[in-house]
Structures are given as structure tokens and as C-alpha cells.
Amino acid sequence: MIPIIILSVAGVLSMFIGAFKWKKAALPVVLLTGLAALVANFLPENRSEVPQYSGMIQFDGFAVNFSGVLILVTLLILVLSRRYYKDAAEHLGDIYALFLFSLVGGIIMVASNNLVMFFVGIEILSIPLYILAASERNNLLSNEAGLKYFLLGSFITVFLLLGTVLVYGITGSFEFDKIYAFLEQSGGNIPVLLRMGILLIIITFIFKISAAPFHFWSPDVYQGSPAVIMAFMATVAKTAAFGGFLRFINYAIAPVSELYAPIIAVLAGLTMTVGNLMALNQTNLKRLLAFSSIANAGYVLLALVQLGDNSNSSVLYYLLVYSIANVLTIGVYLTAKETTGLDNIEGLRGLYKSNPPLAFCLALAMLSLAGIPPLAGFVGKYAIFADAMQHGQLVLVIIAALNSAIGIFYYFRVMMMAFQTQEEFPKAIPHVVGYSAVLIVCILALLGLGIMPNLVLGVFK
Numbered sequence: 008m009i010p011i012i013i014l015s016v017a018g019v020l021s022m023f024i025g026a027f028k029w030k031k032a033a034l035p036v037v038l039l040t041g042l043a044a045l046v047a048n049f050l051p052e053n054r055s056e057v058p059q060y061s062g063m064i065q066f067d068g069f070a071v072n073f074s075g076v077l078i079l080v081t082l083l084i085l086v087l088s089r090r091y092y093k094d095a096a097e098h099l100g101d102i103y104a105l106f107l108f109s110l111v112g113g114i115i116m117v118a119s120n121n122l123v124m125f126f127v128g129i130e131i132l133s134i135p136l137y138i139l140a141a142s143e144r145n146n147l148l149s150n151e152a153g154l155k156y157f158l159l160g161s162f163i164t165v166f167l168l169l170g171t172v173l174v175y176g177i178t179g180s181f182e183f184d185k186i187y188a189f190l191e192q193s194g195g196n197i198p199v200l201l202r203m204g205i206l207l208i209i210i211t212f213i214f215k216i217s218a219a220p221f222h223f224w225s226p227d228v229y230q231g232s233p234a235v236i237m238a239f240m241a242t243v244a245k246t247a248a249f250g251g252f253l254r255f256i257n258y259a260i261a262p263v264s265e266l267y268a269p270i271i272a273v274l275a276g277l278t279m280t281v282g283n284l285m286a287l288n289q290t291n292l293k294r295l296l297a298f299s300s301i302a303n304a305g306y307v308l309l310a311l312v313q314l315g316d317n318s319n320s321s322v323l324y325y326l327l328v329y330s331i332a333n334v335l336t337i338g339v340y341l342t343a344k345e346t347t348g349l350d351n352i353e354g355l356r357g358l359y360k361s362n363p364p365l366a367f368c369l370a371l372a373m374l375s376l377a378g379i380p381p382l383a384g385f386v387g388k389y390a391i392f393a394d395a396m397q398h399g400q401l402v403l404v405i406i407a408a409l410n411s412a413i414g415i416f417y418y419f420r421v422m423m424m425a426f427q428t429q430e431e432f433p434k435a436i437p438h439v440v441g442y443s444a445v446l447i448v449c450i451l452a453l454l455g456l457g458i459m460p461n462l463v464l465g466v467f468k
Contacts, residue, residue: 008066009053010044010074011111017041018107024100033100034089037107038082045078062182063121069257070118072323072466073250077113080242080330081106083448086441087338088235090345102142105135106239113247117254122171122181122208125251129167129215132247133160136240140232152231159214159224167211173204183258190262197263205260209267212255215248216304217297218278226285229297234344237293238337241300242330249307253322256311264313272312276406279305283413290351292340295417296333299376302414303329309407310391313398317464321390324463328375328383328456335372335449338442339365339425358425366425368446375453377418378411383456390464 017040024033047053048071058065066074085106092099112131119125137160141153175181177198178189190197210221217225229237260267282302289295303325310322339355342365347354359366375384388411392404456463 008059008064009047009050010078011114013040013044013047014078014107014111014114017044018104018111021100021104021107030099033103034085037085037103041078041082041085041107045075045082048074048078058120058182058184062184063124064115064118065120066118068466069250069254069319070114073117073246074114076246076323076327076330077110077117077243077250080246080327080334081110081239083331083334083445084235084238084242084337086445087238087334087341090341090439090442091233091235102139105139109133109135109139109239110243113243113250116247117250119251119254120183120258122174122183122186125255126167126171128247128251129211130164132244136236136244139236139239140228142236143233146231148231149233150231152228155224155231156228163211163214163221166207166214170204170207170211173200173207177201177204183255186259187262190260193262195263195265197266202266205263205266206270208255209252209270212248212252213274216245216252216307217301218274218304218308219281219301220277222278222281222301222304225301226294226297229300230291230293230350234293234337234341237296238334241296241333245300245304246326246330249304249322249326253311253314253319256314257319261314268312271308272400272403275305275308275312276403277305278302278308279407279410281305283410283417286417287413289417290353292343292350292352292354292421295352295421296336299414299418300333302410303376305410306388306391306407309395309400309403312395312400312403315394315398317390317394320464320466321387321394323466324383324456324460325387325391327463328387328453331449331452332372332375332384335368335446335453336376338446338449339369339372341442352421352424355421355425356427359427365446368450369425370422371450371453373418373422375457377415379415381454381457383453383460386457386460386464390460 017037021033021037054066054071056067109132112128115128116125116132119128137153137157140156141150143149174186177200178186180186214221279302282298282305286295286298289298307322307325310318343354375382378385378388392407395404
């Protein structure tokens with residue numbers, strides 16, 4: 008609960024900074040409080056195995072670990088935002104406040120022990136993102152992205168509310184542990200209305216992680232949103248949604264795996280296939296990353312079909328390394344867009360001749376997303392696939408392996424564009440200390456976690 012308090016106060020403080028036009032103070036204040044929240048998150052005082060606040064929230068090891076990933080990735084994105092907003096963002100304090108409030112919503116989601124609290128968390132996460140997606144008021148694509156995300160997100164909230172009502176009506180409780188006990192005692196005789204309620208809540212999660220067939224919003228929203236906002240959606244928001252989904256399965260509906268497992272299995276195969284096939288023909292880098300995000304959601308869903316002892320760690324590890332690779336990619340994209348003015352992968356042409364270190368960063372990110380050893384992305388996929396194999400999901404693992412092979416093609420296409428030597432960037436690329444530090448941290452993380460994966464894979468043991 009301590010990180011939520013720190014980040015909420017920081018968000019309010021950032022709004023005051025914006026009101027008094029102290030634009031330059033906004034980012035330092037937000038970063039310092041974010042670091043304080045990250046440290047406080049792992050303090051023993053913040054951790055509790057007992058649900059708090061009338062059983063609505065629980066900062067156990069699961070919540071602490073997922074919250075740590077959410078805060079860390081947000082800090083990396085905020086540092087990158089300094090470059091993105093260096094000549095713009097009149098209301099910078101408000102933008103950073105929205106980042107922090109959305110992060111708070113994500114932390115609430117992964118720590119929820121109650122359907123009402125989960126609803127609160129998902130709304131706190133989503134509403135700032137609707138605004139941030141449309142924050143470039145003079146950009147029609149940004150306006151369109153914000154409107155689409157708002158309309159579809161508001162519509163899917165109805166599914167969550169209706170599902171919550173049905174679950175409460177049958178079980179008599181919003182609390183995960185009591186829902187779990189009810190399902191355990193039912194002996195498989197689950198009322199139809201309860202089945203419908205659980206399925207409606209699952210649909211909400213499927214939308215939030217942009218899994219097929221509820222993936223159609225993400226390419227347009229990702230393309231139209233400002234780059235740093237898109238990075239936040241693809242990493243922090245997706246990690247929070249998966250954390251909430253995993254917690255709901257673990258703590259509430261695990262006794263009825265025969266109900267949800269076949270559905271998730273079909274969605275996993277469909278999602279990774281749709282994402283990879285649609286990514287093949289993309290020329291806009293943000294749309295390509297959107298379909299890559301969909302494909303990666305399919306891989307993570309593979310771990311949720313049948314949960315085992317290693318499933319929590321595998322999902323956390325995969326989401327962390329996927330997020331870091333995406334932050335690294337967006338970091339390179341910011342420079343390419345600033346230098347060439349192009350949104351498509353053609354804007355990366357000749358990057359190696361102009362700036363070899365930056366091309367090296369992009370190569371590492373693409374290789375990790377493609378799952379090439381010894382980078383962390385390979386270990387993440389291996390952990391997910393191995394966990395699925397242990398639970399007899401051979402067909403799904405084969406589908407996932409074939410999809411990974413398809414993914415290699417478009418990840419390599421992006422990488423090779425940067426290493427073409429016929430052309431080079433039209434001008435020198437300026438270096439910014441914070442920007443370079445984020446790229447270095449991401450590189451070290453992808454290499455380090457690939458060599459020593461147990462730093463994360465062992466956290467739930």
C-alpha cells in the first residue's frame with residue numbers, strides 16, 4: 008500500500024507543478040518519487056500475506072513482484088519522455104500526473120483481492136490512458152486513438168460489471184477467496200449464471216491484453232498515440248492486465264479450470280497466429296509493435312492454460328523482458344522519428360552508418376523479441392513453453408514454436424533495415440544523458456537476465 012500512497016501524492020504534486028508552470032521541475036519530482044515508491048515496494052512493511060482493508064487488497068509476494076516490474080518500467084519510460092517532450096507538452100505536469108495515476112491503477116489491479124477493488128483498479132489504469140492517447144490535440148490520429156480507446160474501453164467495462172454482478176449474485180461475495188471456496192465446494196456443479204459471470208470477466212481481461220478476437224483496437228490506438236504513451240500501453244498496461252488476470256485465476260477461479268482452460272487455449276493459439284501473420288506486412292513501426300504485442304500476449308496466455316508451480320515466475324519474467332525490449336525499441340524509434348520524421352521502418356534505414364551503438368540497441372531488442380539466445384527473450388519463451396509442455400500442451404507448444412519462427416522474419420526485417428549501408432541518417436544524432444542511460448540499462452537487463460534468469464524466475468519459489 009505504501010507505493011500507492013507515494014505515487015498518488017506524487018501525481019497530485021505533479022498537477023500543482025503544472026498549475027504553477029514549473030515545467031522543468033515536473034520530471035525530476037516524478038522520477039524521485041517513483042524511485043522512492045520502487046524502494047518502498049520491497050520493504051518488509053509493505054508486504055503482507057493477509058488481505059487488508061476489509062479483504063479488498065493484498066500486498067503479498069505476487070503483488071509486490073508485479074508492482075516492482077510496473078514501477079521500474081514506468082520509470083524507464085518517463086526518462087525517455089524527456090526527449091519526446093523536450094520542445095512540446097504545455098501541460099507536462101498534468102501528463103506526468105496521468106502516468107502516475109495510471110500506474111497506481113495497475114498496482115491496484117495486481118494486488119486486488121476483491122472484484123470491486125479490481126474494477127476500481129482497471130478504471131484508474133484506463134481513464135488516464137484514454138486522455139494520454141489523445142493528448143496530441145493537433146494530431147488527428149492521436150484524437151482518433153483516444154476516442155476509439157475510450158469508446159471500446161467503456162463498452163468492455165459493461166462486461167466486467169455484468170460479470171461481477173452475476174458472480175456476486177450466485178456466490179454472495181466479491182472476495183476472491185470466498186469465490187474460490189464456493190467453486191471448490193460446488194463439486195463441478197456450477198450454476199449457469201456463475202459460468203456466464205466468469206466468462207464475462209475473462210472477456211474483459213482478453214480485451215485489456217489485446218488478445219484475439221478482441222485485439223482490433225490496439226493497432227490503431229498504438230499508431231495514433233504519442234510514442235511514449237504507446238510504450239506505456241504496450242508494457243505497463245499489458246503487464247498490469249496480465250497480472251490481474253493471473254491473480255483472478257489463481258485466487259478466485261482455479262477450482263474450475265475445466266471451464267476456462269479450453270477457452271484460454273483456443274485464444275492463445277488464435278492470438279499468437281493473428282498477431283504474427285498481421286505483423287508480416289506492416290511498414291509502420293508502431294503498428295508492427297502493436298501486432299507484435301498481440302502475438303506476445305498469445306505466448307503469455309499459453310502459461311495461463313494450466314497453472315503450475317513455475318507459472319507465476321514464467322509470466323513475470325516474460326512480461327519483464329518483453330517490456331524492456333519494447334522500451335529499448337521505442338528509445339531507438341524516438342531518435343529515428345526525430346531525425347528523419349518518418350513513422351515507418353524506412354526511417355531506420357542506414358542507422359548503423361550514422362550511429363552504430365543505436366543500431367546495436369535495436370538489434371538486441373529485435374533479437375530478444377524474436378527469442379534468439381542468449382538474450383532474455385529466449386529464456387522467457389523457453390520458460391513459458393517448458394511450463395506448457397509439463398502440463399501436456401504439446402499442440403499449443405508446436406503452434407507457438409511455428410509462430411516464433413514467423414516472428415523472426417519481421418523482427419529481422421526491422422533489424423536489417425537499420426544495417427543497410429546504402430544510405431545513412433541525414434544528420435548527426437544528439438546524445439542525452441538520461442536517454443543513453445535508459446538504453447544502457449535495457450541492454451544490460453536483456454543480457455544479464457538472459458545469462459542469470461533465476462534472478463526473476465526464482466522469485467515465487
